[in-house]
Amino acid sequence: MTIEGRDYNIYVGKEELSLLPALLLPYKKVMIVTDENVAPLYLEGLKRELNDACEVHSHVICAGERSKCVKVYLEIVNDMLDSNFTRSDAVVALGGGVVGDLAGFVSATYMRGIDYFQIPTSLLAMIDSSIGSKTGIDLERGKNLIGSFYSPKAVFIDTNRLMTLPREQIRAGLGEGVKYACLMGGEAFDMLERGLSDYDDFVRRCVEYKLGVVEGDMREAGLRRLLNLGHTLAHAIEAKKKFEIEHGVAVGMGIYFMAKAANANGELCQSELERVVKLLEKYELLERISEIDVSELFSFLRADKKSYGDGIYAVKLEKIGQCRVEKMSFEQFEDYVRGGCGR
Ligand SMILES: NC(=O)c1ccc[n+]([C@@H]2O[C@H](COP(=O)([O-])OP(=O)(O)OC[C@H]3O[C@@H](n4cnc5c(N)ncnc54)[C@H](O)[C@@H]3O)[C@@H](O)[C@H]2O)c1
Ligand SMILES: [Zn+2]
Numbered sequence: 494m495t496i497e498g499r500d501y502n503i504y505v506g507k508e509e510l511s512l513l514p515a516l517l518l519p520y521k522k523v524m525i526v527t528d529e530n531v532a533p534l535y536l537e538g539l540k541r542e543l544n545d546a547c548e549v550h551s552h553v554i555c556a557g558e559r560s561k562c563v564k565v566y567l568e569i570v571n572d573m574l575d576s577n578f579t580r581s582d583a584v585v586a587l588g589g590g591v592v593g594d595l596a597g598f599v600s601a602t603y604m605r606g607i608d609y610f611q612i613p614t615s616l617l618a619m620i621d622s623s624i625g626s627k628t629g630i631d632l633e634r635g636k637n638l639i640g641s642f643y644s645p646k647a648v649f650i651d652t653n654r655l656m657t658l659p660r661e662q663i664r665a666g667l668g669e670g671v672k673y674a675c676l677m678g679g680e681a682f683d684m685l686e687r688g689l690s691d692y693d694d695f696v697r698r699c700v701e702y703k704l705g706v707v708e709g710d711m712r713e714a715g716l717r718r719l720l721n722l723g724h725t726l727a728h729a730i731e732a733k734k735k736f737e738i739e740h741g742v743a744v745g746m747g748i749y750f751m752a753k754a755a756n757a758n759g760e761l762c763q764s765e766l767e768r769v770v771k772l773l774e775k776y777e778l779l780e781r782i783s784e785i786d787v788s789e790l791f792s793f794l795r796a797d798k799k800s801y802g803d804g805i806y807a808v809k810l811e812k813i814g815q816c817r818v819e820k821m822s823f824e825q826f827e828d829y830v831r832g833g834c835g836r
Contacts, residue, residue: 616666678814745778
């Protein structure tokens with residue numbers, strides 16, 4: 494199945510990867526960037542697919558967020574220089590969001606930019622990070638502080654690869670999945686309620702939704718902010734818990750608090766609140782919710798002035814399938830969220 498974006502296509506399905514060799518024919522060399530967990534599972538297979546199309550190189554990084562750094566970025570760039578990569582060669586990112594963001598940023602900057610292709614292998618990368626053209630790396634001082642908007646030439650999603658993804662990574666991906674379900678409502682929400690027997694249809698819906706939002710608003714003004722549903726509180730939860738709660742799980746918790754706040758504020762009706770909470774519970778996103786005291790989160794938001802400036806763009810969940818962005822002062826946001834918790 495092909496989803497046509499403005500600048501590039503997203504292919505969802507097992508057979509679709511067979512289109513990649515033909516797309517790589519114009520390039521002399523390709524550098525596959527992947528990580529140590531994904532490489533033993535999928536690197537050799539991909540190399541076999543691509544070998545006839547061009548000269549295939551690979552660079553395997555350590556798994557995890559710590560690899561999204563300047564040091565590993567330079568290692569890949571130097572590896573490409575050693576192998577004489579030029580602007581008429583290409584990069585393939587095979588992995589989760591870490592590999593995608595890092596290899597995307599290498600591509601955006603190597604000799605002022607070379608073409609790249611995304612093969613996301615984690616659920617989060619399939620529904621979120623591989624779509625929208627954001628690339629980047631982290632600094633000691635914070636995440637994604639260096640980066641660029643740079644689109645891939647194509648994205649290939651094969652949900653069969655999720656069979657090897659560890660359970661906690663599926664859960665983290667589903668935190669973003671519940672976010673999309675709340676934003677889209679309708680069948681997307683119903684599907685998650687019923688349980689996913691096959692990921693293709695749900696992933697396709699998320700991709701189409703995100704693509705629609707970002708193409709309307711590539712550089713994060715209005716519409717794109719909707720994708721931050723649950724994220725303001727999620728970032729505070731991650732900071733408070735020193736990043737030992739996965740991002741997607743923190744997003745689930747953030748949605749929980751925003752849903753409760755909306756309900757207390759007369760926006761989200763009781764029966765819809767119950768549906769949202771049940772869905773979050775079904776996907777094990779609220780198992781640690783009792784550890785989170787909402788009143789302790791606001792200081793983290795205020796400390797993060799850099800991100801928020803003079804206020805917060807709150808994404809309000811007014812109905813399932815109907816969210817709205819509202820700019821609030823810190824005080825207003827705090828009152829709004831506290832309202833949902835009776836504090
Ligand atoms: N660019 C964007 O718009 C955007 C959006 C959201 C998140 N992100 C970024 O994405 C990153 C998180 O991505 P992630 O959650 O995919 O993390 P990740 O890349 O670290 O992958 C999670 C883990 O799963 C493993 N893995 C991936 N696919 C696998 C598979 N099929 N089988 C077995 N193991 C597999 C990885 O080796 C890793 O250990 C963060 O750095 C975040 O900032 C970017
Ligand atoms: Zn997120």
